[in-house]
Amino acid sequence: MILKTEKLSKRFNGLEAVKGVDFSLEQGQFKSIIGPNGAGKTTFFNLLAGVLRADSGRIIFQGKEISNRPQEKIARLGMVKTNQTAQVFPGHTVLENLRIAAQPPASSFNFWSSGRCLKTSDQWAGEVLHRLGLEHAAHKKAKFLSHGERRYLDIGLALAVRPRVLLLDEPTAGMSPPETAQATRLLKNLTSQWGLSVILVEHDMDVVMNISDQVVVMHQGGVFAKGAPEEISRDPAVQEVYLGRKKALC
Numbered sequence: 587m588i589l590k591t592e593k594l595s596k597r598f599n600g601l602e603a604v605k606g607v608d609f610s611l612e613q614g615q616f617k618s619i620i621g622p623n624g625a626g627k628t629t630f631f632n633l634l635a636g637v638l639r640a641d642s643g644r645i646i647f648q649g650k651e652i653s654n655r656p657q658e659k660i661a662r663l664g665m666v667k668t669n670q671t672a673q674v675f676p677g678h679t680v681l682e683n684l685r686i687a688a689q690p691p692a693s694s695f696n697f698w699s700s701g702r703c704l705k706t707s708d709q710w711a712g713e714v715l716h717r718l719g720l721e722h723a724a725h726k727k728a729k730f731l732s733h734g735e736r737r738y739l740d741i742g743l744a745l746a747v748r749p750r751v752l753l754l755d756e757p758t759a760g761m762s763p764p765e766t767a768q769a770t771r772l773l774k775n776l777t778s779q780w781g782l783s784v785i786l787v788e789h790d791m792d793v794v795m796n797i798s799d800q801v802v803v804m805h806q807g808g809v810f811a812k813g814a815p816e817e818i819s820r821d822p823a824v825q826e827v828y829l830g831r832k833k834a835l836c
Contacts, residue, residue: 588613588783589634589665589751594643596629603629605807606643611751611785616777618786618794620818621804622828627787628670630804631753634785635667636660648750664750670759672740676729680720680739683728684711687746711746717779718742718772734765741772745780752776754786758793766790773797795819803828 590610596603604626611617619627632638634645636657645653652660657667675683688707715724718738723731728739737757744752757773758766774797776782788794794801795815803811803818805827811818818824 587611588648589785590646591634592644592646594630594633594645595641596633596638597641602807604633604640607804607807607809609802609809611783613783614777614781616773616784616786616797616799617802618788618798618800619802619804620788620791620794620828621810624806625804626807627804628755629807631667631755631785631787635665635753637667661747661749664748665753666744666747666749666751667753668740668744668755668757670756672736674728674731674736674739674743677727679725679727680731680735680742681711681715681724683739684714684742684746687711687743688714688748710748714742714746717745717775719768732765734761734769737761737765737769738772749782751783751785754784754788756788757786758788758790766793769793770796791819 587610591607593606593608594604595606607630619630621627629638633640636655636659639654643653644651647663647665652663675686678686685708688711690707715721718741720735720738720742723735728736731739741754741757754773758769761769770793773786773793776784786794786798798815800812801815801818802809803824810827811821811824
C-alpha cells in the first residue's frame with residue numbers, strides 16, 4: 587500500500603464537500619475516481635496534493651502521515667498532481683520546460699553544485715520528451731503548442747519530477763478524439779513502463795473503463811461504490827447516481 591486516507595473530511599462554510607473518505611492505492615495500481623459534478627472528486631484530489639487542508643482525517647503516504655503538509659513538500663516526497671488547465675512555462679520551449687522540472691530542487695539555486703546534476707537532469711528531460719512523443723516540438727515555445735500538446739507537456743512536467751504517485755485531474759479535457767486516443771495510450775503505460783501508481787479523475791468514461799484497474803464512484807462527498815471497471819459499468823445504482831437514469835456507462 588503506497589497511499590491511503592482515513593476518514594478524510596473537508597467542509598466549506600458548513601457544506602461537507604468530502605465526508606470521511608477511506609481510500610487506498612497499491613503500488614503500481616491505476617485507480618480512477620468518477621462521479622457527478624459536485625461529488626467531491628476535485629476537493630479530495632486537492633486534499634491529497636496539499637492544495638487544501640483537511641478538517642479531519644489522515645493521509646498516509648509511503649507509511650508516513652503527510653496530512654496538511656504544503657503542496658511543494660508533498661511533491662518532493664513523490665506525489666505530484668496535474669491540473670485541469672495545463673500549467674506550463676509559455677515563453678520557454680518544450681525541452682526547456684522539461685529541463686526546469688527535471689532539475690533537482692537542491693541544486694536549483696546552488697551555484698556550487700556539480701555540473702553532473704544538470705547533465706543527469708538534461709538526460710532525463712530528453713528521455714521524458716522521447717517517451718511523450720514530443721521530439722517534433724522540442725524547440726517550440728509552449729505558447730505555440732496545440733491544446734493536446736500542452737496537456738501532454740503538463741503531464742510531462744509532472745513525470746520529469748520522478749514521482750511515485752501521479753494524480754491526474756481530467757488530462758483529456760478538451761482533446762480531440764485522435765488526441766484522446768493518443769493520451770489514452772500514454773496513460774496506459776504509466777504503471778507498466780513508468781512504474782507509477784496513478785489516481786485519475788476523468789469524465790470520459792471510455793478512457794476510464796479502458797485503462798483502470800479499479801474505479802471508485804464518489805457521490806455527495808463520500809465513496810458510493812468501488813470495483814473493477816466492468817462491475818461499475820453494469821451497476822444499476824451507479825448508473826442512476828452518475829447519469830440520473832439507467833443507462834450503461836460505456
